[in-house]
Amino acid sequence: MDRYLSLKDHVYNYISERINTGTLKPDDKINESQVSEELHISRTPVREALIQLASDGYLDNLPRKGFRVKYLNVKKAKDLYEVIGTLDGRAAVKCIHLLEDSDLTKMEFLIKSMDAAIESGLSNKYYELQMEFHNVYLDLCPNKEITDLLNRLKNNFIRKYYVFENPDKEFDILRETNEQHYEILRLFQEKNATELERFIRDVHWDSSKAQFDSLVK
Numbered sequence: 001m002d003r004y005l006s007l008k009d010h011v012y013n014y015i016s017e018r019i020n021t022g023t024l025k026p027d028d029k030i031n032e033s034q035v036s037e038e039l040h041i042s043r044t045p046v047r048e049a050l051i052q053l054a055s056d057g058y059l060d061n062l063p064r065k066g067f068r069v070k071y072l073n074v075k076k077a078k079d080l081y082e083v084i085g086t087l088d089g090r091a092a093v094k095c096i097h098l099l100e101d102s103d104l105t106k107m108e109f110l111i112k113s114m115d116a117a118i119e120s121g122l123s124n125k126y127y128e129l130q131m132e133f134h135n136v137y138l139d140l141c142p143n144k145e146i147t148d149l150l151n152r153l154k155n156n157f158i159r160k161y162y163v164f165e166n167p168d169k170e171f172d173i174l175r176e177t178n179e180q181h182y183e184i185l186r187l188f189q190e191k192n193a194t195e196l197e198r199f200i201r202d203v204h205w206d207s208s209k210a211q212f213d214s215l216v217k
Contacts, residue, residue, distance in 0.1 A: 007041050011049035019069055026071030057155040072156055078207040080156055085205025087150050089197035095140040096193050107136050111181045118174045180204045
């Protein structure tokens with residue numbers, strides 16, 4: 001059973017990575033036989049991984065047409081930003097009094113690590129650190145329905161980094177976003193629930209940045 005699950009996870013990571021790198025593009029069909037041959041495994045874990053990817057929002061499972069890579073237009077990305085911002089802000093408020101000094105210290109460390117990642121041009125590392133930063137408080141949220149829904153909505157953004165035509169714009173926006181992390185930390189430290197919720201909802205998840213998360217045909 002453990003070996004089977006590891007094969008499924010291997011397929012899952014293999015396909016999501018190909019989407020991230022652009023090898024698989026929006027509306028491309030996933031060839032189950034080809035994946036099976038490339039990875040030298042049976043069709044069963046491939047099929048299970050595809051079903052999981054579709055369940056997580058990464059693929060479309062179309063009757064009689066198989067699995068295709070989803071696309072995410074700017075309109076839908078903006079709509080998602082608004083919903084995610086609302087839920088994220090609410091989740092932050094619910095755990096504002098649950099954070100301990102060690103949690104706040106960890107958040108500050110992660111922000112400084114993101115600064116270093118930006119300066120080094122490691123945008124993928126920045127994304128990982130950003131997720132870890134938000135998970136410090138989201139993991140403490142007592143309303144698991146909110147956090148579960150948040151995770152499902154965020155799964156629409158399969159490409160785990162912003163896409164920029166101009167590298168200078170990437171640098172500026174990542175720096176601006178990380179400055180927002182400093183502000184989020186400050187509001188947590190001051191236990192300013194009203195401003196924290198507003199800031200996360202209206203500033204940190206400002207829908208004008210949704211264009212960088214879109215994944216179009």
